[in-house]
Amino acid sequence: MKNGFFRGHGLGNDYVVMDPTELTFTLTPGKIRGICDRHWGLGSDGILALVPSKKADFGLRIYNPDGSEAEKSGNGLRIFARYLHATGKTKKRAFTVETKGGLVSIALHIDRHGDAAAATVEMGRATFQPSALPCTLSVDELIQQPIEAAGRALQFTGVSVGNPHCVIFKQAGETWTREELLALGPVLENHPLFPKRTNVQLAVPTGPKEIFILIWERGAGETQASGSSSCAAASAAVRLGLVKGPVTVKMPGGTLNIEVARDFSLTMKGPVAEVARGALSPSFVRTLR
Template identity: 85%
Template sequence: MKNGFFRGHGLGNDYIVMDPTELSFQLTPSNIKAICDRNWGLGSDGILALVPSKKADFGLRIFNPDGSEAEKSGNGLRIFARYLHATGKTKKKHFTVDTKGGLVTIDLHVDRHGDASAVTVEMGRATFKPEALPCTLSAGELIQQPIEAADRKLSFTGVSVGNPHCVVFKPAGEPWSREDLLTLGPALEHHTLFPRRTNVQLAVPTGPKEISILIWERGAGETQASGSSSCAAASAAVRLGLVKSPVTVKMPGGTLNIEVAPDFSLTMKGPVAEVARGALSPSFVRGLR
């Protein structure tokens, strides 16, 4: 389909999937922003672009709604996997995807309707080294390091799961508010310690194998759910001894299950839904630059 799209969501975190070979325009930052605009375009938390790969079965580029590019997205990978299966681009239930944040392995869970309604993703290994995010702080690992943001003194744990994350914990029984997220999220995303910006999770342990998080995504803002954020927060919680694996991560949009191996390799399993397929109108495409 010319200028076609596939729309799906993972726990309310929605993405549009496109094949650039089927588009009459380029996925430039300005065009991505126009398509993702929720008032003037299709509206989305980002665009997933199918690209060739010599390393894996499929290649994926992930674009944020502000036009910037992300290295990895757990929800995006589940949506991308469902797109590949639903559109007949693969009949496999096990395959690999090459992202800027590394190679991942996908396993589809097909329901009685023939839909890949859940997906397991081997998300790679978490690291707490500052150069991996990157972070300019001089430390062996970014474990409970001091940081000041929005006139508040905090401690953060920095995690890379192929993309950067800043996890800030409160003790059990002290939940974060949405106001906290809207204040601290942008301040931490753009903090000078993170030269390429960072994703932010405000986290609280809520059980021996459970945490709750609020999410501020780099380039997207407040987000209902995030697979890579869940992986980062779960690995940080295990590293700090707050919980044990497997970790149930509760978010406003729903719950994901994250297994954290002893070497901090991460496996994420969660639901995914298809919403719509269609094509951009010729008049909308004419307005793109």
């Protein structure tokens, strides 16, 4: 199908999957913004593009709705895996995917209808080193480092899980509000400490093996859920001794389960849903710039 798409979501974090070989146009930043626009386009938290890979079974490029490129996305990987299975591009239940943020292994969980209703993803290893994000602070690890945003003096833990994250915790029993996310998120995303910008999680421990997070994604803004954010926040919570693994990460969109190994290798398991398949209309494609 020319200019075809597959739409799916992971806990409300929605992506459009496309095969560039089936498009009559190139996925430039401007065209990506047009497709992802929720009023004038198809609407999406990003675009997942199937690309060739010499290192894995499949290659994946991940584009944010502002046209920039992301290294890795946990929800995006689950959606991409369901797309591969649902469209017959693979009959395997386990395969590898190459992203800009590293190679990942995915195992599908097939329901009684034959759908890949959930997936387990080996997300790689978390690191707290400044060079991995990058971050301009001259410290060995980004553990509870000071940062100022929106007139507030805060402490953050910086984590890379193949893409950058800034995690800020409140104490157990306290809460984060959406208003705080909308105030702090864009400031922290574009903070001078992070020359390539960063994803942001406002987190609080809610049990011995459980945390709750609000999410501001680099290039996308507020999202209902995020797999890589869940991995980053879970690894930071374990590193700070706030919780023990495996960690249940609760978000406005739902819950993911994150296993954090002793070396901070991360395994994510969660649901994934297909929403629609279709094709962009020729008249819409002509409006893309």
